[in-house]
Amino acid sequence: MTGQAGPGGAGTTVTRRALLGAAALAGAAAALPGAAADAARRRRHKRKRKKRKHPKRPVHRKPAGARSADVVVVGAGLAGLSTARRVAAAGRSVLVVEARSRVGGRTLNHDVGGGVIAEAGGEYVGPTQDHILGLAKEVGVDTFPTYDPAGSNNLYYAGGSKQTYSDSSPLGTAPPDPLAVSDVAAVVAQLDQMSTSVPVDAPWTASSATSWDMQTLETWLRSNSSGNQRFMNLASVATRAIFGAEPREISLLYTLFYIASAGNETNPGTFERLFDTPNGAQQFRLVGGSQQISLRVAAALGDRVLLGHPVRRVVQTSGGVQVQGDGVTVNAKRAVVAIPPTLAGRIDYQPQLPPLRDQLTQRVPQGILIKAEAVYDRPFWRDAGFNGTTVSDTDPANVTFDNTPPSGTPGILFCFIGGDAARKWTQVSDTDRKNAVLANFATYYGDAARSPRDYFEMNWSSELWTRGCPVGLFGPGQLLEYGPFLRPPVGPIHWAGTETSTYWMGYMDGAVRSGERAAREVLAEL
Known part of the structure; x- marks a missing residue:
């Protein structure tokens, strides 16, 4: 999934200026359904409601400069933005508080020059991923096929030998190793x-x-x-x-x-x-990069998305909930925490979360994954009939894909480095890791692979506000004992994020699904 130019670095950082650019591309009306009718809806919702009885909670005075909304969302990834989009479309006020100076969470576009984007994070979509595909269509982001034309070959490298094969066989992308x-x-x-x-x-x-x-x-x-x-x-x-x-x-x-x-x-x-x-x-990619979806949704939400404010504390109050972040405080009736469980566990909750929900966040570590990408003048591997998909028993580049844009240039080849390979190769210098990746590429596709015009990585484990990719992991005993506490709200606090999804957990579709589910929950309580 990812890209880093140095320790702790990332690909292109997308700022508020980029959000304005995305707004010009998408248009607020396209990205936010019913935007024109929001004011009317809000007026209709200003009706008297019966007071609900709640257990006594601490009363916290509203600090000077604090903001208010019906719903506050923690995290501006696909889950959080999907929540906010649905809440806003229902005519309710919403604010999204994001730690980073960008939106998109585990999706990140990297500009390789000339306006060409390579995805440094999650990028693929496919059949049955109806929610991410639906959202992409609504905000005007098209798909295009991953490079895999009829007659092209995958490459399998094992035991020091190469074998070409077609992924149209019954085994699909899995190689037909006679020994396995x-x-x-x-x-x-x-x-x-x-x-x-x-x-x-x-x-x-x-x-x-x-x-x-x-x-x-x-x-x-x-x-x-x-x-x-x-x-x-x-x-x-x-x-x-x-x-x-x-x-x-x-x-x-x-x-x-x-x-x-x-x-x-x-x-x-x-x-x-x-x-x-x-x-x-892995069947399709998104034109302009997967982060484009988040950029367009955020552009439509406008100043309801607050960037650069890490949330430190979530306090249940007599009126609902107060979210306290660096430089911002938001009072709301409901909160949606839309970040990975391990990050959610780093927030201070008052009162403390129920023990089993708190224990859950201590038991779902993120996977460890690096995405390394080499940029060439052209995708030379295609000349020999290869589609760029490699399965290999050699570290660090065990799996590769063709990440070339739809125009056909420049040629981009990337690999995933995960699990034991990632743990080993994060302990060497950036230069040594780069050289090892390019040596693997050269083994697979020839010496031309040793000399890219650009090379970048994203090590998501060194990303402070993600701490790993692509998904939270459940080891033995954890899902059975702590899984039941993934989704149920705790008072006015609701949970979203791809780890909470019933379908396509760990994928962009799961993130969108979770955000839509959280929006339904909070709207039902308002």
Whole structure:
């Protein structure tokens, strides 16, 4: 998912000026449904309501300069912005408080020059991701196919040898390694079947939830396959790219839920949809980069989005809730905390959160993932019939994709570095890591790959307000015991973020879904 030019650095920082530019592109009316009728709606909502009885809460005086809204949202990623958009469209007042000087959360556009954008964070969309695709359409962001034309080849590199293959085979993007193919086919079929018994809204209630959450994915794989090293290497490559983790770090129940969630209300999830490009989660990209969606929504919200104000404290009050951030205080009737659980746990809550909700935030670490990208004058690998997709047993670049813009130039090749590979290669210098990545690219596609005109990375684990990617992880025992506390509100405090989604957890679609769900919750209480 990501891009960094140095330690702790990021790709292009998008500021308030960029939001104004996005407003000119999108238009407030296009990005915010019913904007013209907001004032009328607000007048209609000024009716008397019966006073509700609440437990006694501390009374906090409104500090000088504090702002007020019906709803305050913490976090201006896709989840938080989706919440705010729906709340505003319903005629309610809303403010979004964001720690960074940009919007977009785990999506980030990086300008490689000449107005060309490469995604340094989440970028792909695909079938059954109806909510992110719907939002993109509403704000005027088009999709285009990931480069994978008919007749092009994927590359598999293992044991020092190259093998080309088509992802139109029954295995999809998974390589047909003769030493692992039978294990891959059998294991994927079994995981898909098991996942059908996992309720996406409550995976901890599955009939086998206890036994599945007592073991890691790796334990199960070794017990249900030949366990040969080539197969286990492929399993690791898959989980590094999908979770930013190794198979030993995630529970079997969590894995099955993740598979089940890779669908929608009418199409059951499958592992193939997670991993594949054709008909999978990597099928399409977004014109102008994925962050463009957040930029356009934020532009429509205008000064309701407050950037550069890390939230330090959330206080329940007699009137609802008070959010205290650096340089800003917001009083509201309801709050939506739309950030990863591990970040939500770093906020000071008064009164303290219920113990099990608090414990949850201590048990869902972010995955570790680096996205490294090389920029060339042209995508030379296409000349040999390659589509840029590589699966490899060699670190650090285990998985690569063609990230070239729709115009065809410049050529951009990126890799994911996740799990053990990320832990190892974050401990070397930036130069050594870059050289290792380019050496891998050259092994796969020839010496021309050693000399890009530009190279950048994003290490999301060094990003202060994300602390890892692509998603929060549940190890053995965690989903069963603490999963039930992911979504339920705590008083006037509601929760959003892709980790709270029932479908497409860990993806942009899950973020949008979670924001829309949180908006429904708060609107029902106002």
